[in-house]
Amino acid sequence: MKKKLIRVTTIPNSLGKLLTGQLHYMSNYYDVIGVSSGGSALEDVRKQEGVPVMAVELTRKITPIKDVKSVYGLYKIFKKEKPFIVHSHTPKAGTAAMLAAKLAGVPHRLHTIAGLPLLEATGTKRTILNLVEKITYACATKIYPNSFGLQDIIIKEKFTRKDKLKVIGKGSSNGIDTNHFNPDLYTAADNLKLRTELGFAPEDIVFTFVGRLVADKGINELILAFKKLAAIKKNVKLLLVGTFETELDPLNKASLDYIYNNDTVLGIGWQEDVRPYFAISDALTFPSYREGFPNVVMQAGAMKLYSIVTDINGCNEIIQEGVNGTIIPVKDAEALYAKMLQFYDHKEELYNPNTCRAIMVKNYERSYIWEQLHQEYISLEK
The missing domain is CATH 3.40.50.2000 (Glycogen Phosphorylase B;)
Incomplete structure (x- = not known):
């Protein structure tokens, strides 16, 4: 019996475009579910990747009330589905999914970092974003920066312990299809x-x-x-x-x-x-x-x-x-x-x-x- 893997992103485009083909590939080895904001784009992901999808409203902006609802929505899914792994991408999905997964008792809580928007922030906004980042990493069991430079920044900023970090391969979240880009x-x-x-x-x-x-x-x-x-x-x-x-x-x-x-x-x-x-x-x-x-x-x-x-x-x-x-x-x-x-x-x-x-x-x-x-x-x- 396959173990269950839930992949979470803020918007469906990230599941379907940034991670093109990855959910389908992993479905050979796991029962994969894609979770993101709803709409026709999420349905497109279901058709493209051949895996079931679930909608939880997630916003890219800081929206405290909506964010609490997002965490609760994810928590309910994780408690019901009992995944072996929850793996999130994108900043907002990472925070919500890692917190919800920890509350739900998911054993392996993985988050891929594909950029740090907070690096351009200053003052109070930077302080808040730093705190949110640390909360995300604290709730995760493993963090995957998608570049070695990003890993160095995370260590320098003291967001988490070095032993929690790993770069997959030589970097990148999904690589590219070089037969397609030819x-x-x-x-x-x-x-x-x-x-x-x-x-x-x-x-x-x-x-x-x-x-x-x-x-x-x-x-x-x-x-x-x-x-x-x-x-x-x-x-x-x-x-x-x-x-x-x-x-x-x-x-x-x-x-x-x-x-x-x-x-x-x-x-x-x-x-x-x-x-x-x-x-x-x-x-x-x-x-x-x-x-x-x-x-x-x-x-x-x-x-x-x-x-x-x-x-x-x-x-x-x-x-x-x-x-x-x-x-x-x-x-x-x-x-x-x-x-x-x-x-x-x-x-x-x-x-x-x-x-x-x-x-x-x-x-x-x-x-x-x-x-x-x-x-x-x-x-x-x-």
Whole structure:
């Protein structure tokens, strides 16, 4: 008889997209249940992963009354289902699930850390978030930072004991499917057609960002750097793939004005499949302030793109300086501009596209991450 495994995230998109295929894989060995906020997206997870799902309303913001209800809702599920393992992802789900699992007497309470939003907070807000983080870790039996840099930060901040921490494999929460993220799936004709549809000329150098278009992803610095580059190089384009979050983390007015009023920048919103846009791009620009282990950088590498990233955990583990990309200081628009200019002037000399892909295949193939996590689960049974 299989042991029961419950996976919990704040929103269904995290279960279905960030952890694509993982619940289905684990269902070969465990009775898996997915838990997240409800709606049609959660039903999509059920169909995609082939596992039962349950809805508990969870919010990304600090909402004390709703949060207490969330903990109680999770507690009831855990008491009824009696799982061997509860494994949570994302900050709010982690706090609620670990507390509820401890109250319910779940023997193995696991939480994956894929980033620490609190690192950008200050004052009272930072104090509160630090306390919440410590409560989450105290309730968990094991914490899995998804990068070695993130593990170092957790130890430095004294959120928990070192022996509670472990990085699965070489990092990442789910790895990537390198057969799926493969530029050979797209012909030169495919790429030319899409470039033409987007208004890009064949000779344009296209810098691309994929992710949320928010301040802490470094978009304000990216716009400043690109604006300076576009002033001296006429055949450059900036492709922005993602959505704005005007309530949580808006861009400044100057950035928004430039995005909306300049034909060298193209925002195409959220895309279900980002591969065609990587295929027509020349380089990834990813100047984020904080990450866990960014899928975008792995995906771009598998698609043979050179990546310009900031010196933060995750990014500085995936990118090897001068091999598959380059690393710049955080919040440094001038450094970003200099590296974009260098790429423009010396693209052919900077890197080998095949090497970019080979590093991703070797270190971050999805099946490798899944098996490493499965082995971790097995170790709990001993």
